[in-house]
Amino acid sequence: MAETKPKPKLNKKAVEMRKQEPKVRARNFNEVALGYTEEEALEEASRCLQCPKPQCITGCPVEVPIPAFIKCIREKKYAEGISAIKSKNALPAVCGRVCPQESQCQAKCVIGKMGEPVSVGRLERFLADWECDHGFQLPPKAPPTGKKVAVIGAGPAGLTVAADLAKRGHEVTEFEALHLGGGVLSYGIPEFRLPKAIVQNEVNYVQNLGVDLRLGNLIGRTHTIPELMKEGGYDAVFIGSGAGLPQFTGCPGENLGGIYSANEFLIRVNLMKAFAFPDYDTPLRLGKHVVVIGGGNVAMDCARCSMRLGAEVCLVYRRSRDELPARHEEIENAEEEGLVCKFLAAPLEFYGDERGWVKSMKCICMELTEPDAKGRRGVKIIPGSEFTMDVDTVIIAIGQTPNPIIQRTTEGLQSDPRHGTICVNEVGKTSLDGVYAGGDVATGAATVISAMGAGKRAAQAMHDYLANKK
């Protein structure tokens, strides 16, 4: 007679992660989500079914062995768990916090069909934070290959490539244009979503793998790619310079004082710590009535920073709530903190006072059109629906495109003339031999993890290229 195993009781509800109270957190820059305790992590880990054919891994752009690390948590083998993650992902403390798990690994989780999926991201963060508290372990490194690699940009894509290639024994130099590593993790994502101490830990980890990080080195100006390859003796180059060029609306009055690009606003607040002015030297002038134009994660970050700095914030977005491209969780967080949204509206003109400071803006109402072939709904103007709002600060968060400096200074490097992105094949190879690219510079603005996925693929391709190179 066949023995029947007792079926594990399936808990359909995930263990919630504690957060700072909305009213409290809306006035500080401390991290919003507080992380799991060990008990909470063990309970959540127990929900994983340890599927023989795990679907979650297929949803992860860098293929983290998710069931394996969750098994380690259950067995309290935390050091083993973090090594399992780091075999594929050099930045787990970052990914556990800012990955859109709901549309990746967790979207594929089998339990998700019956209840809430296993909280992969929260568990990843638990292990990463455990490692931070207990000291970082360095993985084994392959013997030196004698090959030199230049990585441009120390953001998610660049750090991934640098870590992967250093582990494989290549000599890696990473060139970062800003005075701090981390790229968008440092200048873009705010402290309350991703504490900068954590970013610095991840950057240090990559440096401890043997990567030579050179800050304040703008490729295209300080050195060019052809110079790196000819005079610098680099055998291969990876471009991960991101999407740093801000887009503007083109509306009249856009150069008035008090109108910031999202990049300027976030660089002041996050990289330069203007929220701590005058302890830090970089100032930020923010009024009482802030309008953020746009609806992506960057717009949410700008809105939430502004509220923390004491402003009332209205988000102006030209489509409706359902089309907001920001993560669902971020929209909810922002609304709990007091964000007001004005949907189906777009700016037409900005008006200033006698000192050249913005005082009001004219908008027009929009309506949605039928979905196009890709299923995305367009918008059209409703004639005669103009209205005016009083504002004293405007933040324009309508997207970023790649910075053109590298494209302009690298002969033969093909890029898309319309979007400014560098043209690459599926593994990140560009039109130049030995030159690879990935992340936002190749795709246009996207997520941290998709940039890391691109870095992963490019690192493999570069490793193969270097192995065959005489």
Added chain:
Amino acid sequence: MAHKETLFEVEAPDIAAKAQPGQFLIVVPHAKGERVPLTISSYNAKKGTVSFAFHEVGKTTKELGCFNEGDCLLNVTGPLGNPSEVKKFGNVLCVGGSIMIAPLLLQVKALKEAGNKVVTVLGARTKDFMIMEKEAKAMSDRVYVATDDGSYGNKGLDFLKDLLKKEKFDRCVVMGPVVMMRDVSEITKPFGIPTIVTLTPIMIDGMGMCGVCRVTVGGKMQFGCVDGPEFDGHQTNFEELVLRQRTMLPEERLGSLLWETSGGCVCGRNKA
């Protein structure tokens, strides 16, 4: 240099090897500091050094003024921006004002080496603020000086109108305060002399990321850092630039005041 004008020479071999006239640096003094754009006033690839000059006017520049020889800056990035166009134009009028005289002379030297005849005009608020006259005389074909109050040389820049009536210039290069660049551009316009101004809007990253340095030139939005810093003076919207430069003035004053009242730097040179 007089009146808290300070010249820094920093060791930065990578930058020194690439620097050209017209380019600038972003300097971060320390971990809590600002990113300050400063125009390169000289470079020496052999020694591996670049120099820049500044007036001690705000908190950061006063603080920089307290640095001693041998001290380290947190970071220097560069060379940023597009280099000046240096070739044989013919007769070139170079006008420099205030601290920007230092980088102007770098261009004067390059223009001379390219075979131009160069007439240099140095402007300052008063006689006491005049700098680098000797250096200018050594490298230019002719030098005029002017002060706002007439305490030295010509009073104001109106004398340029007479000069332009008498002498034909093929190009004019202006580096100085915004109002000076605006005034010179207005003077040269009726004479049809191509006039190049070096704009110094507020910047943060200095490499095209933040867009705070946006200026309107020929009706189009341009970024001072990556499209400039040199632009056509006859096409530049100076009025807008003046307003944009003033947007953070109250905060800048507050920062400077707080720093001074809290004792300034340890060396005590900038104590209130």
